[in-house]
Amino acid sequence: MLAERKILALNLVSSPGSGKTSLLERTLKALGERVNMVLIAGDVQTENDAQRLIKAGGRIVRPIVTGGACHLDARMITKALEDIDLSAAELLFIENVGNLVCPSSYDLGEDMKVVLISTTEGDDKPLKYPSMFRRSSAFVINKIDLLGQSDFELARVKDNARQINGTLTTFELSCRTGEGLNGWYQWLEDQVALKKGRPPKQP
Ligand code: MG
Numbered sequence: 001m002l003a004e005r006k007i008l009a010l011n012l013v014s015s016p017g018s019g020k021t022s023l024l025e026r027t028l029k030a031l032g033e034r035v036n037m038v039l040i041a042g043d044v045q046t047e048n049d050a051q052r053l054i055k056a057g058g059r060i061v062r063p064i065v066t067g068g069a070c071h072l073d074a075r076m077i078t079k080a081l082e083d084i085d086l087s088a089a090e091l092l093f094i095e096n097v098g099n100l101v102c103p104s105s106y107d108l109g110e111d112m113k114v115v116l117i118s119t120t121e122g123d124d125k126p127l128k129y130p131s132m133f134r135r136s137s138a139f140v141i142n143k144i145d146l147l148g149q150s151d152f153e154l155a156r157v158k159d160n161a162r163q164i165n166g167t168l169t170t171f172e173l174s175c176r177t178g179e180g181l182n183g184w185y186q187w188l189e190d191q192v193a194l195k196k197g198r199p200p201k202q203p
């Protein structure tokens with residue numbers, strides 16, 4: 001269904017607390033007027049993230065409360081999209097449940113998985129969760145404003161990720177300060193254009 005409508009679908013995966021919702025809030029504020037977005041926020045409990053995304057300007061936001069399940073599956077996505085008018089939609093963001101393990105094995109109909117980690121986590125995460133990094137197309141390193149506050153090293157995390165998957169498109173950014181976000185926005189717009197069969201804008 002998504003392919004037929006040429007809707008770019010991105011499946012955001014990370015540990016709890018890496019900043020998936022913060023990245024989506026920023027993205028909505030920056031691109032919400034230019035790109036028609038639909039958002040699905042998956043959580044084990046509460047619709048807190050969906051509420052945050054609505055506050056950030058999300059016009060079509062659907063919560064999925066899994067009630068204990070530690071991942072989303074395609075059936076849940078289909079159901080969440082059932083009563084939405086998708087005719088104008090260009091970009092579907094799926095915020096998965098915070099978990100780097102089993103969401104790697106579920107195809108939600110996405111074009112790409114985007115894996116996030118933050119500088120408050122271990123820089124060996126790509127090595128510890130190789131299947132997620134192997135199946136992802138983009139890698140977002142969030143909270144770079146906190147670099148130096150812990151033993152996390154940017155060069156090391158990128159090297160670890162490269163060992164697992166040499167084709168990852170990598171972004172270093174801070175959803176708190178806004179640093180590095182322009183590259184992310186540009187990449188998103190390019191991917192939406194490519195999905196529609198249009199060439200991306202020249203930088
Ligand atoms: Mg969240």
Ligand code: ZN
Pocket residue numbers: 069070071102103
């Ligand atoms: Zn699971």
